[in-house]
Amino acid sequence: MLQGFIVLLLFQLLGEAIVTLTHSPIPGPVIGMLLLWLGLHIKRGPSNGLSQTSHQFIQHLSLLFLPAGVGLFFLPAHIQQHWPAIAGAMVIGTLVSLLFSGWLVKKLARGEG
Template structure:
């Protein structure tokens, strides 16, 4: 578990260092995740330690939402005073996500609409 956590944190650290050193507009953890992805592709998948360590982290993923919930409770007065922009942004972003996902899925499916149209 310690080696898996160390690997994940090293990839995150490397992404953070590169993002800050090159002043990239991409967050460091995103670059670190990209580096991890490339390393896993080159290695042929995760090792046993990384796989079990990641599974252990995923089992306790709900604990990572505690700071966000605490932040909402600390700034609850702002949520109450700015509820309309928050509600609109939630509705618009959810709708946009659904539309983009549907279009991406339609593009990724192997010609289902075109095949049905040709067969009729």
Template structure:
């Protein structure tokens, strides 16, 4: 299992090094995931080897959300005082982001001459 974790972390490290070293606009973990995908395609035995480790990691993925839950519980008084404003800001910013995406899509479609 340790070797499998080293393989996963080495791919992430390689992605981070590539992203920062080459100044790429893609996050390092995404590049690392692409490298891992390429390695799994080139060596199917590697996929079989790391499958139990990755399954165990995915089974316990919810543990990553514990710090966020603790933060929410720790600031319940703030949520009680400003809950309505926080929900309104969350909803409005979500709608604004979606609308911005729509307008950018329409602008790009118009600039590229894509038909409706």
């Protein structure tokens, strides 16, 4: 499991390094995740250690979102005034994401992907 954790950290570090060197507006973890996907695609799947680590992270995913949720309470006053718009954007974004995910799963399940 430690090997999988190190692999994930190295890909995130690689993404952060690319952002630092290229001044890209895309966040480092996103670039690292894309590079990890590319590596897994080329290798044709994860190793056992990476698979176990990933499953552990997924089981505790709600804990990983907790700091971001708590951070919403400490926004500057000028942003806190717009909480209805922020809440609306979060609800609409979630609904759009759910609808798109459902459509994509149906499409891929039929073999149209």
